[in-house]
Amino acid sequence: MTAHHRLHVVTGGPGSGKTTLIDALAAVGVATSAEVGRAVIREQVEAGGDALPWADRMAFADAMIARELTARDAALALGVPVVLDRGAPDVAGFLRLSSLPVPPAVDRAARHARYNPRVFLTPWWPDIFRTDAERRQTPAEAEATEAAMRATYTRYGYDVVELPRASVAERVAFMRAALGGRGADVPDGRTHDG
DSSP: OOGGGGEEEEEEOTTSSHHHHHHHHHHTTOEEEOOHHHHHHHHHHHHTOOOSTTSOHHHHHHHHHHHHHHHHHHHHHHOSOEEEESOHHHHHHHHHHTTOOOOHHHHHHHHHSOOOSEEEEEOOOTTTOOOOSSOOOOHHHHHHHHHHHHHHHHHTTOEEEEOOSOOHHHHHHHHHHHTTTOOOOOTTSBSOOO
């Protein structure tokens, strides 16, 4: 098996249960990697920066792609299956959704920093959608984000598998079955904190 096949991406729109699923997988011993976008937002807000999705979207994308590649490298270094909260193609999807050009470096990263060919997508689910300090999208933007991520991962040659609109426990069971019951026991359950 190629090393990058151990890296399982979960993508989708905001408020679709992606991070809740990742946290639940970590709680049962699956190695996971946190979403880098939230970490960038927290750091920028604390520092008074403008590399934010509601301010300078291109600067936000630049910060995200660097962090996505770092997260991927850290996950690969574990040598076990890891479930990642988003991947490098998400940055290209974010830019396309924002009607911004995808710079060659971002496109190159999305093409060459590969993950397992099967990517899991949390579908738009209005019943669980909520906003918070770091998630400011409207329901329409969240739904459009899911569609953009589906199209982007498909464009980069991934097979997109939609997760069921089901309880967290059912989604965890679905993921564990899809991973062949595999999951890595690592001391803290995470490869990094974003």
